[in-house]
Amino acid sequence: MSAVTDVGAVTDVRAGGTPTGPQTAPQTGAETGPSDVEAGDAAAGSSLEARARALAAARGFLGTPYRHQGSRQGVGCDCLGLVRGVWRTLYGTEPEAPGPYTPDWAERADGEPLLEAAARHMPAIAVDDALPGDLLLFRWRPQAAAKHCGILDAGGRVIHAYEGHCVVSSPLGPAWRRRIAAAFRFPE
16 A cells, blocks of 8 residues: 555644644644554665654654745744755755745746755655655646655655645645655665
């Protein structure tokens, strides 16, 4: 079974596991446990520790306010800033500075700067092989560049930041799943 599954009508969860609306399915708390990341490790050949640490770091950002081009836990970040903050938690320094980018997910861009940057620093994996703690990139329209990203959470959810909200764990329902452009694993 794919780790990217629909969990029903569940609202966003903010820091501390507090739902922002009515619930119809179980919520994922802010703790990282072995059950969140162990499934599929032997088959995927992945590092359980790296994914568990990435997921814990991403969950630490829950509730961080949205701030375009920010990357500071508790201060402000956007979707790329969340990934940059997780990277710094895991490895200390970022491998490269991000180039300028707009907050518009649907803008047309030359090339695939986000996808290409991820491919330079992380191994690509099949979307169906994505497990909690892996990076997902999203393409808003078929001809548009991938412009949004998040960390796969347990329970068919994704941790991400977007304008007008804080960092949240949202259901990875059909509307989000069909926009997944690529998946990557944090290196060991």
